[in-house]
Amino acid sequence: MSLEKIVASISATGTEGIKKTELRREFQEVAELDLILQELVRTQEIFIEKKGNSIYCWHKNYYLQKLLNTDQKFSFLYSSMNSLYDSLITRFDSIGERLDEVSREVSEVTKEIRVLTSFEQRDDGRNELMPQEQINATKINYDNFKEQLDHAIASASSSIGWVELCNIRKNLCSKMNISREQFYESLEEVVSSNYDKYELSTGGEEGIQLRGLVHGFVRCI
Amino acid sequence: MYPYGLNRNPYHSSPTPRFSDSAILGGERHKEAKSAILSCMHDLCSKMALSEKDLRVVTIIQDVGSGKTHLALHMQTVEEMSAKSVISYVDFSQVSPRSKNVILSSILDGFREGDLEALRTTLIGLMMASLHDREKAKLVKKIFKHGLLSEIRGESIDDKIGLLLQKRIKIRDEDTLSEILGRNFTELEKQFIYYTLNDEVKNWVSSIESLSDMLELLASIITLNQKLLDKVTVFEFDEFDSEGESMEFIKAIINFILPSSMILLIMTPASYDEIRKSNTSLYDRLEKANYKIDLAGSNTFSEINDIVLEYMRSGEATGEFTVESEYDLSSKIKIIYDEFPDFRNVRSMINILYHATELVGKRDAGSIDEQALEETIKTAFPGLRITGSIMSVPVSDFMKIRRMSNNHQELEDRVKNAVRDLVQCTEGESSLTPLDLSEDTSELFDVLYRDSQGDKVAVSVALDKEKSFKINQGIARSQFSGYVNKVLILSDNRPSQFDVQKEIGPQVKNVNMDNSKLIDLIYFSSKFRDSQISGEDLKRASMLARSIELP
Numbered sequence: 174m175s176l177e178k179i180v181a182s183i184s185a186t187g188t189e190g191i192k193k194t195e196l197r198r199e200f201q202e203v204a205e206l207d208l209i210l211q212e213l214v215r216t217q218e219i220f221i222e223k224k225g226n227s228i229y230c231w232h233k234n235y236y237l238q239k240l241l242n243t244d245q246k247f248s249f250l251y252s253s254m255n256s257l258y259d260s261l262i263t264r265f266d267s268i269g270e271r272l273d274e275v276s277r278e279v280s281e282v283t284k285e286i287r288v289l290t291s292f293e294q295r296d297d298g299r300n301e302l303m304p305q306e307q308i309n310a311t312k313i314n315y316d317n318f319k320e321q322l323d324h325a326i327a328s329a330s331s332s333i334g335w336v337e338l339c340n341i342r343k344n345l346c347s348k349m350n351i352s353r354e355q356f357y358e359s360l361e362e363v364v365s366s367n368y369d370k371y372e373l374s375t376g377g378e379e380g381i382q383l384r385g386l387v388h389g390f391v392r393c394i
Numbered sequence: 395m396y397p398y399g400l401n402r403n404p405y406h407s408s409p410t411p412r413f414s415d416s417a418i419l420g421g422e423r424h425k426e427a428k429s430a431i432l433s434c435m436h437d438l439c440s441k442m443a444l445s446e447k448d449l450r451v452v453t454i455i456q457d458v459g460s461g462k463t464h465l466a467l468h469m470q471t472v473e474e475m476s477a478k479s480v481i482s483y484v485d486f487s488q489v490s491p492r493s494k495n496v497i498l499s500s501i502l503d504g505f506r507e508g509d510l511e512a513l514r515t516t517l518i519g520l521m522m523a524s525l526h527d528r529e530k531a532k533l534v535k536k537i538f539k540h541g542l543l544s545e546i547r548g549e550s551i552d553d554k555i556g557l558l559l560q561k562r563i564k565i566r567d568e569d570t571l572s573e574i575l576g577r578n579f580t581e582l583e584k585q586f587i588y589y590t591l592n593d594e595v596k597n598w599v600s601s602i603e604s605l606s607d608m609l610e611l612l613a614s615i616i617t618l619n620q621k622l623l624d625k626v627t628v629f630e631f632d633e634f635d636s637e638g639e640s641m642e643f644i645k646a647i648i649n650f651i652l653p654s655s656m657i658l659l660i661m662t663p664a665s666y667d668e669i670r671k672s673n674t675s676l677y678d679r680l681e682k683a684n685y686k687i688d689l690a691g692s693n694t695f696s697e698i699n700d701i702v703l704e705y706m707r708s709g710e711a712t713g714e715f716t717v718e719s720e721y722d723l724s725s726k727i728k729i730i731y732d733e734f735p736d737f738r739n740v741r742s743m744i745n746i747l748y749h750a751t752e753l754v755g756k757r758d759a760g761s762i763d764e765q766a767l768e769e770t771i772k773t774a775f776p777g778l779r780i781t782g783s784i785m786s787v788p789v790s791d792f793m794k795i796r797r798m799s800n801n802h803q804e805l806e807d808r809v810k811n812a813v814r815d816l817v818q819c820t821e822g823e824s825s826l827t828p829l830d831l832s833e834d835t836s837e838l839f840d841v842l843y844r845d846s847q848g849d850k851v852a853v854s855v856a857l858d859k860e861k862s863f864k865i866n867q868g869i870a871r872s873q874f875s876g877y878v879n880k881v882l883i884l885s886d887n888r889p890s891q892f893d894v895q896k897e898i899g900p901q902v903k904n905v906n907m908d909n910s911k912l913i914d915l916i917y918f919s920s921k922f923r924d925s926q927i928s929g930e931d932l933k934r935a936s937m938l939a940r941s942i943e944l945p
Binding site for chain 1: 453455456457458663665666667670681686688690693694695735736738742
């Protein structure tokens with residue numbers, strides 16, 4: 174009980190603090206006052222410091238303010254630390270935002286990889302390992318893709334029949350809701366299994382790699 | 395001695411065709427293209443007498459290595475063409491810088507020496523004919539400074555004309571020449587004749603700076619070809635693209651409308667697209683070309699095969715390249731064509747055949763065999779592998795097995811044996827168990843074994859759709875579940891969709907094997923039976939087993 178009273182008494186003096194002699198006077202009945210104070214110092218409940226010729230006690234809630242009021246060096250260091258802290262916080266916030274962004278991107282890439290893996294695994298005959306909903310999400314029907322491709326070539330072809338793959342890709346990706354990689358994988362499969370029906374030609378901005386050359390033009394024979 | 399009794403290798407090894415190789419033209423599409431060009435030329439010739447400006451624009455647009463240049467060069471070797479036309483061949487890849495002046499020089503360089511000589515000879519013939527005309531004879535003598543002194547020296551005017559023909563003397567009296575030529579020729583034509591007779595056209599042309607003068611000169615050359623040789627003029631522009639001033643030059647030619655001539659523009663779809671993007675006006679003119687030669691399908695097997703065989707047919711001297719030889723070579727070409735997408739173009743295939751013919755020639759063998767083709771592919775294309783082959787089957791074995799696969803029953807029997815061998819190799823001989831099933835059920839399966847987990851696995855090989863369907867139906871009806879734990883149906887049905895694998899029940903698995911897996915199995919089996927399986931082969935065999943779902 175006396176411990177709480179002692180702490181309350183010290184706290185009540187605020188930033189001014191209380192002289193140890195005054196405390197001793199106030200708590201004459203407490204014989205082990207010095208031991209209690211030592212314990213409070215150890216637990217950082219209070220702080221004891223010599224001020225002038227006297228020894229003062231401060232409660233932890235006011236000691237910082239006392240230092241800021243009386244110690245210029247400490248005050249300067251404290252404000253510097255604060256500004257450093259603020260700048261770190263701002264930096265951490267922006268890093269946090271960037272991390273969120275990266276995390277979102279990683280999540281999207283992961284989804285894409287899963288989608289592609291499921292596509293490959295399906296081709297390798299290992300689709301039983303994939304959850305059904307993922308397979309359904311990525312399944313590209315060969316006949317449907319071929320039909321759409323033929324239609325796109327017919328609609329976009331010039332007088333000589335050649336069409337830039339880049340244009341076909343943009344068209345089919347948006348129409349079939351498939352990725353660029355899915356488009357080229359499917360195209361490669363359709364073209365390689367029907368190489369007597371489609372012709373590829375070198376050049377263009379993007380396309381299928383053959384003999385080390387980008388083949389960016391296609392036409393139906 | 396080369397194969398099939400050939401005394402030389404009919405194929406060429408240069409990355410682009412040489413004029414000397416271009417006399418041979420194979421392939422239905424290429425022959426159709428040739429006919430189209432000839433037809434255009436004949437049409438042009440039929441209108442030549444009208445002396446009107448008549449320019450035909452022909453485009454050939456196809457991918458690299460598809461035989462466009464070969465076709466262009468071939469046209470120069472066609473008798474029907476050279477009898478009616480003078481051809482200038484310009485390879486734009488060799489024209490640098492692409493200035494109008496350099497292009498014009500290249501056009502003049504592009505005329506064959508024979509055509510230029512024919513023109514000079516005709517002109518000199520004109521001079522000689524002038525000797526019969528008393529007035530003109532005086533002028534001819536004046537040109538050659540042939541006077542009394544020359545007569546005393548014993549020199550004749552014919553001798554001097556002969557020396558001019560041999561380019562040993564030059565004439566320097568341009569005005570007198572103009573007088574001899576009279577009104578039949580324009581001033582520019584007379585100038586061209588003067589410089590042609592002196593073999594100084596190139597120097598003269600380099601001094602022409604304005605585009606209109608260049609076009610007038612081209613028109614004069616065409617007119618002279620028409621007047622003196624009775625031929626139309628054909629300009630072949632190979633590797634035409636959007637670089638430098640080439641587009642402006644061609645556009646000017648089209649707009650100028652040269653007389654009795656044809657321009658043949660050879661380009662790739664990519665160059666054509668570049669022109670579309672950078673010069674709409676020229677693109678529009680090309681879109682309205684009189685002929686658009688379409689080499690569609692020039693890289694199909696039938697086209698490449700016919701081209702390759704045409705070389706053999708043309709080079710054949712002793713009659714050893716028979717119909718059977720053609721069939722045999724075709725089947726080998728087909729395998730290379732199917733298995734290596736890189737060789738699905740004329741240029742690459744001719745390169746392979748050139749090397750294979752050389753190899754066979756050195757070995758003095760009678761025909762191009764699988765080993766020669768394998769060696770060629772190994773040395774000329776060291777990085778190439780058979781797509782999807784797990785057992786790393788050599789190309790020659792691959793070709794032999796592929797050719798054998800035409801016999802369906804034999805193929806199926808060998809695959810069944812191969813599956814049995816694979817199980818024996820990967821699971822151990824003791825894993826195989828006799829087919830002690832009921833009569834109805836046992837005929838559905840080909841191999842029965844216990845896998846490492848003790849499950850009894852039945853394997854069925856069905857290499858055609860119908861059989862695969864029947865087996866699936868049979869299994870669905872039969873009560874096999876008491877006897878076996880798993881059923882694996884191996885088939886080579888090409889999937890109609892991207893889905894490769896289909897399940898008909900939890901215990902039954904349908905696995906589609908592509909060609910490379912079938913060949914892997916047969917190759918493995920033959921090595922296994924010959925006890926030639928190495929440690930590496932064993933690892934590959936396990937991979938192969940896993941790839942066809944053998945547990």
